[in-house]
Amino acid sequence: MANKKEILEALKNVDDPEVGMNIVDMGLIYGVDWEEEKGQVHIDMTLTSPGCPLGPEIIRDIKRELRALEDIQGVDVDLVWNPLWHPSMMSDYAKDELGYDDEFGMTYY
DSSP states (O other): OOOHHHHHHHHTTOEETTTTEETTTTTOEEEEEEETTTTEEEEEEOOSSTTOTTHHHHHHHHHHHHHTSTTOOEEEEEEOOSSOOOGGGSOHHHHHHHTEETTTTEEOO
């Protein structure tokens, strides 16, 4: 039986292709609503920029990953822009991997 934890774990299989980091650790997932009785998942997410050309690809990957989970019949993804994404929203893991420093707001590669 699918649950929110499994859904988030499945979303970690979806990468932002421009960055090479999963969308959960990137801080792109703003909300997950799992309606178990209907088998429906609703995702609120953002992209690193409103003009990101890879949004449709990321959404397609989300739907593919989640539909593979038991009991999920449908997936709805809404792109939201409030709040705008900022690198400080990344997980500590992503910040370390990408060299982001919260204090200085810089990325070091």
